[in-house]
Amino acid sequence: MSMMQAARLHEIGGRFVVDQIPVPTPGPHDVLVKVAASGIIPNLKNVTTHFPEWYPFLPLPQLPAIFGLDTAGTGAAVGCAVTAFAPGDRVYVNPGIGCGECGHCREGDAPRCQAYTFMGYFGFGAGSQQVFKRYPYAGYGEYMTAHGNNLVRLPDCLSFAQATRFGYLGTAYAAIRKSALRPSQSVLILGASGTLGVGAALLALAFGASRVIVAARDRQALERLQAIDPKRVIAVPIGEQSIHQQVRALLPDGVDVMLDTLGAKAPTELSVDAMQAVTRGGRIVQIGGVAGPIPIDPHPFMCAQLQYIGSLWFSTREGEEMASMVESGILDLSHLEARAYALEQLNEALDDIQAQGNGFTNFHILHR
């Protein structure tokens, strides 16, 4: 085992090529993971095609580069300083990593680090290239290295394929924690039919929300969401009537929490509309990245004591909490269906997810 296959991007806008490269050696604090499955996400094609132009402040790894976010597999070797993991352990790799030395990193809050970087995806700052140099491997290779602090141990009932969904789920998980949602409170999920939205609905139910109001255009997806828990999930179709009027017809005081999962291409007006459904003292958490700006009128915002919160990804500790929720049955991932591709089919899979992707289907690469 000295060489491995890895699908690499050689040029921006290009297709992935399966290359033979050496298997990496883990550093003292790292684990070498034999990759079983890695997620395929609708945004990856945008990242590898348009990001340098759209978001020049979000650096990509130097090419040729291995991509592949949300990876799960088995520990193959551990560095000399690793004590919490051993070869054979089933793990999810949280791809988010910071510099490891700033105040936020020391506090375990890497998403706030100036150098925060997703291994196998893109970074958020000038320090990201250094992180890419230390961790240039990712899920579209047969092996990858990751710091032990980035690994989430998987219970046996949680499959590698299901774990590739952890990025979206964790994003919603961290947002719900920041929203301080209490059991018995209500949540509005804007864009509930998407990959982020479906996960947010499952987690809102798991957190004990009394009402999970799901807003989306796709009527079929809304029916599917309602079928998960017909008593607590309420559909609000986007289209003819405004979102906030529909919500206030159900809950005259408004919802306690609004999770905005709309992506960059969605109309901003929907976000503005949905924000008016939030009750006094309520929280709005932004996790979708709809292309703003969004107008906020300070006086009513102040008087109603509303909060607008941004949330990015999730900590490895939060990943462990989700794994524990799956193990205990609190979080039910059986509503998601798996669609697997071989590594050689990666380019095809990236085309398919753009054409056929929906919030319930979990596209991923399954290594042999």
Ligand SMILES: [Zn+2]
């Ligand atoms: Zn840092």
